[in-house]
Amino acid sequence: xxxxxxxxxxxxxxxxxxxxxxxxxxxxxxxxxxxxxxxxxxxxxxxxxxxxxxxxxxxxxxxxxxxxxxxxxxxxxxxxxxxxxxxxxxxxxxxxxxxxxxxxxxxxxxxxxxxxxxxxxxxxxxxxxxxxxxxxxxxxxxxxxxxxxxxxxxxx
Amino acid sequence: xxxxxxxxxxxxxxxxxxxxxxxxxxxxxxxxxxxxxxxxxxxxxxxxxxxxxxxxxxxxxxxxxxxxxxxxxxxxxxxxxxxxxxxxxxxxxxxxxxxxxxxxxxxxxxxxxxxxxxxxxxxxxxxxxxxxxxxxxxxxxxxxxxxxxxxxxxxx
Numbered sequence: 001x002x003x004x005x006x007x008x009x010x011x012x013x014x015x016x017x018x019x020x021x022x023x024x025x026x027x028x029x030x031x032x033x034x035x036x037x038x039x040x041x042x043x044x045x046x047x048x049x050x051x052x053x054x055x056x057x058x059x060x061x062x063x064x065x066x067x068x069x070x071x072x073x074x075x076x077x078x079x080x081x082x083x084x085x086x087x088x089x090x091x092x093x094x095x096x097x098x099x100x101x102x103x104x105x106x107x108x109x110x111x112x113x114x115x116x117x118x119x120x121x122x123x124x125x126x127x128x129x130x131x132x133x134x135x136x137x138x139x140x141x142x143x144x145x146x147x148x149x150x151x152x153x154x155x156x
Numbered sequence: 157x158x159x160x161x162x163x164x165x166x167x168x169x170x171x172x173x174x175x176x177x178x179x180x181x182x183x184x185x186x187x188x189x190x191x192x193x194x195x196x197x198x199x200x201x202x203x204x205x206x207x208x209x210x211x212x213x214x215x216x217x218x219x220x221x222x223x224x225x226x227x228x229x230x231x232x233x234x235x236x237x238x239x240x241x242x243x244x245x246x247x248x249x250x251x252x253x254x255x256x257x258x259x260x261x262x263x264x265x266x267x268x269x270x271x272x273x274x275x276x277x278x279x280x281x282x283x284x285x286x287x288x289x290x291x292x293x294x295x296x297x298x299x300x301x302x303x304x305x306x307x308x309x310x311x312x
Contacts, residue, residue: 013169014280060236062216080216080236082249082259091259093238093249103238103247105261107282124170124282126263 002151005144014104014131016139018121020147024154026112029119030087032150033057033108040065042149045142048075057084063092079103087112094123102130158307161300170260170287172295174277176303180310182268185275186243188306189213189264196221198305201298204231213240219248235259243268250279258286 003021022029032038034057040050044067051066051074064078079093082105090108095101104125111118125131159177178185188194190213196206200223207222207230220234235249238261246264251257260281267274281287 013284060216060218080238080249082236082251083257089257091249091257093236093247093261095238101239101245101247101263103261103263105249105259105280105282107257107259122282124261124280126261126278126280128169 002148005147007140007143009131009135012128014125014128016121016123016125016131016135018119018123018143020119022117022119022147022151022154023115024117025115026087026110026117028154029117029150030090030110032153033090034084038153042153043146045145046149048142057081057090059084096134099130099133102126104130158304161303163296163299165287165291168284170281170284172277172279172281172287172291174275174279174299176275178273178275178303178307178310179271180273181271182243182266182273184310185273185306186246186266188309189246190240194309198309199302201301202305204298213237213246215240252290255286255289258282260286 001023006019008017032042034055036053036055039055040053043050043065048067048069051068053065055063059081061081063081064076066074066076069075076097078095081090081092083089083091088110091105093103093105095103104123106121106123109120125134157179162175164173188198190211192209192211195211196209199206199221204223204225207224209221211219215237217237219237220232222230222232225231232253234251237246237248239245239247244266247261249259249261251259260279262277262279265276281290
């Protein structure tokens with residue numbers, strides 16, 4: 001079963017908030033966020049090919065993933081982990097290669113109730129303009145389709 | 157000579173912006189931000205004793221400093237570095253031990269013109285409330301007095 005994804009980007013503040021439930025325990029949802037092979041199978045929209053994933057999910061560890069887009073265009077996202085608490089919490093920085101030095105920070109929490117996991121993501125951008133540009137790029141579609149792909153992995 | 161410190165915290169957004177000039181080259185101001193022994197000599201208000209400083213100013217490196225307050229109270233600040241470009245740019249996360257998991261990100265730029273350095277700091281908090289709490293804690297005084305202490309080090 002797939003659940004709705006709630007994405008909130010209130011005007012005038014540099015935040016994006018995402019809430020999504022999954023029919024799986026927190027440990028499984030957390031693992032899909034920290035195991036590079038699993039992560040590569042669900043992150044982003046289906047039409048983007050994941051080219052590479054580096055993922056060292058420890059405090060001070062670095063992460064990076066690269067999408068191969070149409071033609072020779074590559075898109076990459078990367079950052080460092082500030083906090084990683086197993087099955088519970090990930091706080092990490094994020095940067096998009098086409099917006100250099102515009103670095104944000106996201107807090108992802110995994111709350112398990114009765115075997116189901118409520119995932120919440122709080123993204124903070126360095127400016128309202130950077131947040132608006134990210135939203136205008138079609139990130140909502142990528143988030144929603146990515147979580148549908150994650151449902152499929154969790155159901156296996 | 158000491159220059160004014162401009163601190164801006166506009167209502168309704170989670171930012172603090174600081175601008176300060178120093179009569180020293182960017183390399184000297186940068187070094188005072190990344191050399192742990194120098195950093196310990198100027199950071200924070202004079203009445204706080206710096207108890208320890210860890211500072212690994214590399215991408216993925218961690219930093220932490222601890223103030224010994226009145227009585228047995230310790231205050232610590234810590235985070236990880238996302239970007240470190242020598243004499244030019246530092247992007248790092250920050251967390252205060254008394255506000256756990258409220259993690260922000262700051263971008264510090266060092267611009268040298270005619271041997272003088274213009275330092276700009278853009279801090280982004282995870283919420284407007286977290287920003288307001290930090291401002292209410294007296295951080296402005298600590299920033300201003302810290303930079304006065306930094307002037308003294310740069311003049312040596």
